[in-house]
Amino acid sequence: MSTRVLVIEDDASIQEVLRYSLVQAGFNVQIVGSAEEAQTAVASVLPDVVLVDLMLPGMSGSVFARQLRQNPRTRELPMIMVTARADESDRVAGLEIGADDYLPKPFSPRELVARIRAVLRRRAPQHSGDLIELGRLKLDPSAHTVMLDSSEVEIGPTEYKLLHYLMSHPNRVFGRQQLLNAVWGDHRFIEERTVDVYVRRLRACLGDDGEELVETVRGVGYKMSTRVSPAQQQQ
Structure with missing residues (x-):
């Protein structure tokens, strides 16, 4: 958009x-x-x-x-x-x-x-439309693509918007309502638990690294981690 x-x-x-x-x-x-x-x-x-x-x-x-x-x-x-x-x-x-x-x-x-x-x-x-590189992830708004290491990630439009927002603010924790306003628009009336559904879908798109890259902060919300997995550190 x-x-x-x-x-x-x-x-x-x-x-x-x-x-x-x-x-x-x-x-x-x-x-x-x-x-x-x-x-x-x-x-x-x-x-x-x-x-x-x-x-x-x-x-x-x-x-x-x-x-x-x-x-x-x-x-x-x-x-x-x-x-x-x-x-x-x-x-x-x-x-x-x-x-x-x-x-x-x-x-x-x-x-x-x-x-x-x-x-x-x-x-x-x-x-801003700028290319975002965050650890092993690369998101290119001009091409509307996401790369994890050297592989392109298959991702839906809402999951893409959610990932784009989180990658634009690495290591910052967002509550469900903040993510709803940012990704769906604050004029939409959507259940906060919708965010949980799309976080699960986003993690599934990212495969085995999903839980590590999109972290749950208990009692607060979610954040995009910049940490590198142990397997990546050993390379």
Whole structure:
């Protein structure tokens, strides 16, 4: 699934430039003209990154940005401010609100795409599109393939998304609800035990190494281990 970018921009000409540039870069783009519309969009489906214009009709972009950072559901949402206000004080204020980056207008669409990808690498690496190599595992998002040692792993689409997310955050423990939100989307109403089912399926895809690579942390959840098996260490 392509990265979902929510753009909050009220200028129609800039909307079209952003839509064209971001779609060409492979992003799934939603554009709204006000912070109020953005509130509705975020409540429906959580995007992967949001671009916020500070100067908006009605609620300002800065007020909306503060709301995102104060809400536990959107606190970690990658956010870039795109605005004509380019003074140092404005940039500092934007970053203090919680923006991950600040891009003044006019800007190069290529630079915007590069900054989005840089923010995703820092904040949401599962959406960056980068090749991930973790111990004996290699996951290539561009080819949608997983390799264990020198063998390709046969894996279903949901198991792939789960593995991609875990590999993007090695040795970090995630609860079932966190994994549901990340892999299935926080707007879906699915039983937490669904995660257990897909973890078992993922481990089966990984064969004899599944239990070692995808570890259970009792009472908490699951994590992707970076440990190398004894057999591998002896090689």
